[in-house]
Amino acid sequence: MNLSAIPLAVRTTCPYCGVGCGVQATPLPDGSIAIAGDASHGANAGRLCVKGSALGETLGLDGRLLHPQLREGGALRRASWDEALDKVAGGWRDIIAEHGPDAVALYVSGQLLTEDYYIANKLMKGYIGSANIDTNSRLCMSSAVAGHKRAFGADLVPGCYEDLELADMVVLVGSNTAWCHPILFQRIVRAKEARPQMKLVVIDPRRTATCESADLHLPVKLGTDVWLFNGLLCYLAQHGVVDAGFVAAHTNGFDEALAAAHVDCADPLAVARACRVDPRDVLDFYAMFAATAKVVTAFSQGVNQSSAGTDKVNSIINCHLATGRIGRPGMGPFSLTGQPNAMGGREVGGLANMLAAHMELDRAVHRDTVQTFWDSPRIADRPGLKAVELFQAIEDGRIKAVWIIATNPLVSMPDANQVQRALEKCQLVVVSDIVEKTDTNAYADVLLPALGWGEKDGTVTNSERRIARQRGFLAAPGEARADWLALCQVARRMGFAGFDFAGVHEVFDEHARLSGYRNDAQGSPRVFNIAALAGMDRRRYDQLEPLQWPLRADPAGAVEGTPRLFGDGRYAHADGRARCVATAPRAPAHLPDADYPLALNTGRVRDQWHTMTRTGKSARLADHVPEAFVDMHPQDALLCGVREGELARVSTQWGAMVARVQHGGGIARGAVFVPIHWSGQTASDARVGALVNPAVDPVSGEPEFKHTPVRVEQFRVSWHGFILSRSELNLDSVAHWTRIQGRDFARYELAGRNAIADYGAWARQLLALVDGEADWLEYEDRSAGVYRAAHLVDGRIEQCLFLSPRPDLPSRAWLAGLFGRAGLGDADRVGLLLGQPVEKGADTGPTVCSCFGVGRNTICEAIRAQGLRSAAEVTACLKAGGNCGSCVPEIKKLLLDTRVEETA
Structure with a gap:
């Protein structure tokens, strides 16, 4: 047996949501990558959602940014790394010399690894001396951070994923967990199946897929979460559920928080009116929460992304502090992060109002600690500009240079057109990315090619404080470099010491050492402490297993993690007490009116x-x-x-x-x-x-x-259509289009306002078909405005186009199947002209289960033909729903719809 011929799997971490699933990536001899879940990883125990399962399909180099580029005369040209880095360093150095350190900024991302984040923060705050570094985590998790700091004294998530399984009641607030954190949701569903008495409550303005498994759904009016949880706090007090002993021994501010809640929320009926929810459902929720000791309240973007987001977070935490339901298995407030390393970025001070290692910019002792450890020439002494105000400052001219890393703010920021105006005016825009063409990159003066998932090496931290390795298993493509390395090379060119690292393991070591530096000097140790991992060489770093901070080493030197915090009743405020925070309900910043109803x-x-x-x-x-x-x-x-x-x-x-x-x-x-x-x-x-x-x-x-x-x-149009094409098309002349990636083609959904005089000539021009002798099939019904055409090469479909004045066009799923065939038969050609398949069952319908590629028509036909009555039976028959389970709610709906059809 040739052992060297057996592919070796690389254990790494998924780059998508904050669940932080372990992945096994196996390079295969044909160059493809086999993806599987890591059964030994505590977050997912071998399971992956459909996005994680499809990671191997996203690693191609098409569209990659592979070489540095500089803009000259309005156009980008290829440049060397030395030229590009000199441009960045020289530009920043000149701007700082003329306008000061606050005239430059970094805008980074939860897609960065912790080591990248650490170097960016060190350069900006410790050497340039400005806190103008913010991150797209500001857009999703900063309200949770602020709420944690107000309540606990530091950005600390109390619980772990196991608590979702141990709880007798799980409350999901502002989170379509079934779609956005599917592996966590399936853990909840399996726990509920094992213990049917376990309750699941979903609080969300929309009835999402998550609601299909809920015992109770509260479709609260947008923005009314504080009313609901203030009302819960009042209910708990009125019904004697407050743990007076815990409140007295471990919290401050309870009376003030309760008094603030009583102003508007003492009456559940008033709460129900404000939230536009059935009063019986509100009372059911309050009664269930009051009667259940082991409650986890998990919240995500629906809570955070609000002009009252921090108060929403604290209104939830108040209810857990009031009842003492925190710090023990199966209970506590739980922030579900959106990005793979939003937590890691927070650990190194990635936000504009933070310092590294959970230290604070507004505390002189913390500034001195970080500056002394870094031996840096200066330290930022006031918060920098947060994301929205940062781009406003760029447009105003206060910030002259910005370096954007691993994010696309022209798409993701609010008021994104303002971001475009800002970048148009900015003196120097630098972008580090793996993709060459993005909305943001169109305004870059310098483009730097970065490493992508599968190539870069470092650590990430998930929602339950679990640090895990993201390991590279692919060679760096083109001239792409790690973000931490590019940052260090710019820092050295700017004349800064302290940026010489032999490898990423040395960056992590410095991060770990800082977390323990002067940690107990004030008699109140910082909770974030991973100093037990300091001193690792490259080999030990490569072998690092997932661990939940804070970390400690046992007498034998083995490092142990901490699944839960606050079990001893001590918090990170100087007096050791948590804070109940008074939260007054308030309306969103902008309300609907006659113009925008x-x-x-x-x-x-x-x-x-x-x-x-x-x-x-x-x-x-x-x-x-x-x-x-x-x-x-x-x-x-x-x-x-x-x-x-x-x-x-x-x-x-x-x-x-x-x-x-x-x-x-x-x-x-x-x-x-x-x-x-x-x-x-x-x-x-x-x-x-x-x-x-x-x-x-x-x-x-x-x-x-x-x-x-x-x-x-x-949006008035004259016609609707779609194209499937093996070659890329320029559709600038079309009023509306969307591009969708197919297996062997690109799909374009179209709509136009123009009158088409000659369908054939127009179609050929749109498809860039210049060969007058091409194998061209077409059907035209001018009176009905219907047109169909297909271009074949050697009997194989190359392109097809369908037009109609109505949006209900033929099935794309059936046509997509034709592109996988080596050649088309007579029945296929007839079907193209008819606009529907001749063969029965050829149209599988829109995809429902992406893991196994099962379409809606296939599922519905199986339900009817085989009398299937449950999602489990559908899975047994078709595999649909048998992997990540995120399509199970849709399958349940199809089962119900099909039964309704049968009885109609």
């Missing part, structure tokens, strides 16, 4: 991630939700004059976009939902960030992504 809510879809630069490469991930949509109540759609399936313009006072109307069934009147993922690279006009208002939480600086007044109106 609806409230816009934004969020994610199941199979995509951020701006799709990675997930957008996977054909199976693209099939589930192929284009941007606006989900709205049918009565609101009627009032707005728009219809399901048609395009609509969605606009606010900050910007506009175009999306397809749908009625998902889970939207209350007065609200609409639009996903965040589409950019200028994937659609002609679908950046929802351009619509979002720039209002922020006054404490955290987190923007209000969940409530922007909006108007929806018709």
